Amino acid sequence: MDKQxxxxxxxxxxxxxxxxxxxxxxxxxxxxxDSFALxxxxxxxxxxxxxxxxxxxxxxxxxxxxxxxxxxxxxxx
Amino acid sequence: xxxxxALGCYLPSRVVENSEVAPLVGxxxxxxxxxxxxxxxxxxxxEESVASLGLRAAEDCLAGAGIPAREVGMLIVASGSxxxxxxxxxSAIGAALGIAGTPAIDLPMASAxxxxxxxxxxxxxxxxxxxxxxxxxxxxxxxxxEPAFRDTAILFGxxxxxxVVSEGSGFARVVDSILSTxxxxxEALRLDLDAPLEMDGRAIILQxxxxxxxxxxxxxxxxxxxxxxVGTFVMHQANLNLIARVAQSLGVPxxxxxxNLGRYGNTSSASLLIAATEWWRETGxxxxxxxxxxxxxxxxxxxxxxAAPVDGGGLGLA
Numbered sequence: 001m002d003k004q005x006x007x008x009x010x011x012x013x014x015x016x017x018x019x020x021x022x023x024x025x026x027x028x029x030x031x032x033x034d035s036f037a038l039x040x041x042x043x044x045x046x047x048x049x050x051x052x053x054x055x056x057x058x059x060x061x062x063x064x065x066x067x068x069x070x071x072x073x074x075x076x077x
Numbered sequence: 078x079x080x081x082x083a084l085g086c087y088l089p090s091r092v093v094e095n096s097e098v099a100p101l102v103g104x105x106x107x108x109x110x111x112x113x114x115x116x117x118x119x120x121x122x123x124e125e126s127v128a129s130l131g132l133r134a135a136e137d138c139l140a141g142a143g144i145p146a147r148e149v150g151m152l153i154v155a156s157g158s159x160x161x162x163x164x165x166x167x168s169a170i171g172a173a174l175g176i177a178g179t180p181a182i183d184l185p186m187a188s189a190x191x192x193x194x195x196x197x198x199x200x201x202x203x204x205x206x207x208x209x210x211x212x213x214x215x216x217x218x219x220x221x222x223e224p225a226f227r228d229t230a231i232l233f234g235x236x237x238x239x240x241v242v243s244e245g246s247g248f249a250r251v252v253d254s255i256l257s258t259x260x261x262x263x264e265a266l267r268l269d270l271d272a273p274l275e276m277d278g279r280a281i282i283l284q285x286x287x288x289x290x291x292x293x294x295x296x297x298x299x300x301x302x303x304x305x306x307v308g309t310f311v312m313h314q315a316n317l318n319l320i321a322r323v324a325q326s327l328g329v330p331x332x333x334x335x336x337n338l339g340r341y342g343n344t345s346s347a348s349l350l351i352a353a354t355e356w357w358r359e360t361g362x363x364x365x366x367x368x369x370x371x372x373x374x375x376x377x378x379x380x381x382x383x384a385a386p387v388d389g390g391g392l393g394l395a
Contacts, residue, residue: 035281
């Protein structure tokens with residue numbers, strides 16, 4: 001499973017429903033991600049990809065779309 | 078050794094319900110309650126000031142402590158909504174208490190200011206005697222009740238809290254504290270001159286969701302304790318969901334976390350001491366189990382303070 005697919009799976013799990021956001025779609029603007037789901041997303045990314053996300057990277061814009069999340073995970077991996 | 082000797086607070090008499098705020102910012106009152114958990118807040122009267130609110134809380138606290146103002150050796154006042162750049166409210170409160178000559182220090186620090194004041198007071202009371210820590214805010218004057226600013230306008234309220242920290246006696250012994258600052262995120266919550274408060278809520282929640290549980294866990298671990306041994310967590314009343322998340326991260330039941338956000342909204346640096354006062358008055362009598370005070374806010378500043386029963390509560394807290 002590629003990174004984007006895994007990220008989509010995480011987002012579906014957090015949303016609790018079968019969402020299918022476009023890779024470049026803003027997860028905040030579309031209402032798929034709020035402040036608290038974002039915190040859950042960060043924890044899920046750490047677990048799924050075995051990475052550590054430092055506090056200095058806890059910037060919402062880094063996690064605003066599947067594309068951005070994938071790029072960030074790639075950089076941290 | 079430092080002790081928490083007494084707490085006190087003051088809330089302005091004007092109760093502002095969601096039904097008054099909601100139409101001003103273009104939302105439904107029911108939505109406002111669901112989104113924030115806030116049912117009402119207090120707004121200061123036009124003639125009130127940050128210093129006058131702080132004074133009322135200080136007087137309430139001193140009455141509870143049973144000590145006259147002249148026995149205060151140092152005054153620390155936290156406020157992020159002070160009306161002037163300088164002097165801050167500390168000198169005005171000191172003057173109103175009639176304690177000229179006593180050092181009065183301002184902490185121009187929103188949200189976590191009173192937690193920082195408590196921790197500093199616990200360090201300084203050995204040299205200065207009774208340290209009176211006050212947190213006072215008139216947040217209603219730094220937000221705009223307009224639709225464009227609704228995300229912040231709906232959250233805040235006015236009030237003040239106070240605590241006397243003393244060397245030698247009190248209802249709870251200050252065991253330890255941790256204070257931290259991360260200036261990389263200083264723009265995420267700010268109040269510029271002649272502008273309303275601005276907040277990047279996502280960044281704040283994301284940072285707080287991690288930093289608060291971490292600092293509490295670190296504080297307890299280095300004192301050979303753990304969250305399950307704590308009787309009550311009293312936190313800055315910023316957001317009910319955040320408070321619940323911190324409790325979840327620590328693995329403690331909601332019942333261990335004190336909440337009064339619903340009645341007062343977020344009163345910034347005053348909230349911790351207002352919440353602590355209500356918790357203390359509800360509890361009554363000597364402390365039976367350790368209590369953790371924690372706060373997070375602009376700066377970013379955050380931290381936690383551990384206090385224990387005077388006899389240690391059987392936990393062997395050093």
